[in-house]
Amino acid sequence: MENQFLRWLLPQIKREHRLEVPPGDDAAVLRAPGGKRTVVTTDLLTEFIDFRFSSSKDDQEFPPTATAYQVGRKAIAVNLSDLAAMAATPEAVVVSVALPRQNGRTIADELFKGIIEELEAFNTTLAGGDTNAWDGPLVISVTAIGSVSPWDCWRRNTAEPGDLLVVTGPLGGSLLGRHLNVTPRCHEALAIASKFQVHAAIDISDGLAIDCSRLMSASQTGAIIDIESVPIHTDAVSLSELKCNSSLTPIQHALQDGEDFELLLAIPPDDAHAFVGGDPQKLVPQTTMQPRIVGAVTEKIELLGRTADGQTQPLEPKGFEHAFT
Amino acid sequence: MENQFLRWLLPQIKREHRLEVPPGDDAAVLRAPGGKRTVVTTDLLTEFIDFRFSSSKDDQEFPPTATAYQVGRKAIAVNLSDLAAMAATPEAVVVSVALPRQNGRTIADELFKGIIEELEAFNTTLAGGDTNAWDGPLVISVTAIGSVSPWDCWRRNTAEPGDLLVVTGPLGGSLLGRHLNVTPRCHEALAIASKFQVHAAIDISDGLAIDCSRLMSASQTGAIIDIESVPIHTDAVSLSELKCNSSLTPIQHALQDGEDFELLLAIPPDDAHAFVGGDPQKLVPQTTMQPRIVGAVTEKIELLGRTADGQTQPLEPKGFEHAFT
Incomplete structure (x- = not known):
């Protein structure tokens, strides 16, 4: 039952200075950090x-x-990735779920273990949610709230001709497992924003080609991608060798696969070279980021x-897009 | 397709001073009103x-x-009702949907017509969203963001013994149609907060009895409801005469039915009498609110x-609760 589940869940949420009114009321109230703007993003997973549970009856590969x-x-990470793409500091999330009636409590417990761990890894708090049960499969919707100074915020529509395009890591083949172990580039974004001038940014959620086209379209600019410079993840090579998913080459996987959640940044040349030429670990200790210039x-x-x-x-701006008629 | 739908939707969203970064980026950025707190709430509908579409194959009554x-x-209204229960001013919402693949575009267009109209009625803006398609039925998740001064915010945990309990309108039988024509008490909440001392508040979403028990439980107090004083909606009488839904009496409907979305307020006696004795229309022009004292x-x-x-x-704290195991 909903109430029993909440009695299990709510004590796990730490008392937080940021929450003037914690979960359990009609809404949560966040203490706004002085002078900052509130950043809000949402992503729903079905x-x-x-994703697919191993107990799912169908035997499709994907x-x-x-x-x-x-x-x-993952549901938390993909939302934090959108905050990273704005150079915003994560503050809080709200989580809505539609749980299958059968086994819903077990699913909810495991789900929220993951949610709470991911939130703790990024010093973010659970501010509320809505627990529903139904006869359908699991749906989870997360809204993340961050803060940013008006002058520090990265946008999509401010890339300038002459900027170099930088990705923060190798791309492609995330379906082999990384798509379930997403590292949002939150720490990296804040560190980059504090050291370098970044004109525009987007997170690569649907594929480098399509997300680059979105960045360029918003900025009313074009782009040249140096194909040989695009860092190809070893998973893209492996996936290509598996010959599933319409037999793409490794570079095609790197250009078109979604769910890498690296950042694509438009940076003026001097800063781009300084960023890419520097030691990522000095910028963010223990980061897995490997920045590369991929075009202009x-x-x-x-x-x-x-x-x-x-x-x-x-x-071609290929990548993942939801299809409906 | 997702992109075509967004090209239809986004131009309908007015340029808004409150949105420093409007929808279309990785996240939206809200200009925080000076010194106020950010209030956040979420509700998911399946x-x-x-709800059930008339084309749905099953022939259940509910x-x-x-x-x-x-x-x-409705998806917007129920979220705004939670903001009303905090005496918060609605600022923005984000909307995530999982659309059925077949006919998803038609559903999305109609859905967002309703969303935009409801938002305009409450001077609230659409700050972003996530459009998904799948082989399941419609799921819509809304997160609403409001603002409130720290000293004006209504909470659940601050009712005091001796407070009178006030509801803002007649209750019960919302299933006959009102549950699809929800009037969130946003204007009323702000007007009440500006004139009267309110110690605690909750919106009646799941039923007077269960929501009153939540208010009391949060405040570590009890309550006496004067059964004869509970205003019974004519729909509660009609629903009782229909003898469906386990043949409840009109007062049982008023106590246990959900989705009235009236407010339940704990108010010190003098202010409670002044509020209930006054003309609601003088407080909020054209309001449908009919405040009544129902207990203490x-x-x-x-x-x-x-x-x-x-x-x-x-x-008994009866009312709607999501059941899962």
């Missing part, structure tokens, strides 16, 4: 689209199987791929 | 539990059929019902 604990961590922002509104021989051709 | 437009309005907060932690002859007996 069973069979974003999405791969996950535990409720992993789903909980151009005036002409088109997305191009450039091969090692200098030839360019249009780059 | 097809077959909270939940009654609704249009996607009504679902959109007591020191002893128990929920009692008192009949006209002065007899008291325990009042």
Whole structure:
């Protein structure tokens, strides 16, 4: 029952100075950090689209199987990744779930273990939620709230021709498992923002090509991606060798696969070189970030791929998109 | 497709001074009103539990059929009702949806027509969202963000013995249609907060008895409800005559039915009498509010019902609760 579940859950939420009114009231009240803006983002995950439990009856290959604990961590991580893409500090989340009636309590317990662990890893608090049961599969919706100074916020629509495009790590093949072990680049974003000028940013959630096209479209600019410079994750190579998922090459996986949750940044050349040439560990201790320059922002509104021989051709903005009619 | 839908939706969202970064980026950025706190609440609605489309195949009586437009309005209204219960001013919402793949676009268009209309009625802005498609029924999750001065915020845990309990309107039978035409008491809450001392508040979403028990439990107090004083909605009488839903009497409907979305307020006696004795229309022009005193907060932690002859007996905290195992 809902009440019993909440009696299990609520004591696990630490008393937080940030929460003037903690969970359990009609709404939570956050103490706003002085002079900062409130940043808000939301992402919803559904069973069979974003994850699949091993007990699921269908035997499709994708999405791969996950535990409720992993789903909980991921649901938080993908929202924190959006805050990172704004250079915002995570403050709090609210979590709504639609639980299957059967086994819902077990799922909810595991789910919230993952949620609480991921929140603690990023010093973020659970500010509230809504627990529903129904005869359908698991749905989880998270809204994350962050804070940012008005002058520190990264946006999508402010890339400038001449900026270099930087990704924070190798791309592709996340379906082999990384998509369930997402590291949002929150610490990295704040450290980068404090040291370097970043004109625009987006997190790579649906694929480098499509997310780059979104960044460029918002900025009313174009981009050239140096295909040879795109860092290819070893998972992209492995997935290509498995020949599933329509037999893409490793670079195609790196360009089109979603759920890498690295950042794509438009940075003026001097700062881009300083950032990429520096030691990531000095910027953020123990970071797994590996920044690489992958291209440049151009005036002409088109997305191009450039091969090692200098030839360019249009780059299709492929990636994950929800299809409905 | 997701992109086409967003191209239809986004131009309908007015440029808003409150949104420093509008929808379309990784997250929205809200300009915080000076010195105020951020209030956040979330509610998720699912097809077959909270609403049913007339095309739904099953022929159950409940939940009654609704249009996607009504679902959109309701999803916003129930969240605004939680902000009203905190005496907070609505500022913005984010909306996540899981759309059925078939007919999803038509549903989304109708849904967001309702969402936008309801938001405009309460001077609230759409700050972002997440559009998903899947092979399941419609799920909609809304997170509402409001603002409140720290000293104006109503809470659940601050009712005091001796306070009178006031409801803002007649209760029961909302299933006959009012549950799809919810009027959140936002304007009323702000007006009441500006004129009268209110010690504690909750919105009646799951039923007077259960929501009163939540208010008392949070405040570590008890309450006596004067059964004869509880205003019974004409819908509660009609529903009782229909003899469906386990044949409750009108007063049982008034005590146990959910989705009235009136406020239950704990108010010191002088202010309670002044509020209830005054003209609601002078407080909020054109309000439908009809405040009534229904009982009192007591020191002893128990929920009692008192009949006209002065007899008291325990009042079961019945109401809607999500069941799962």
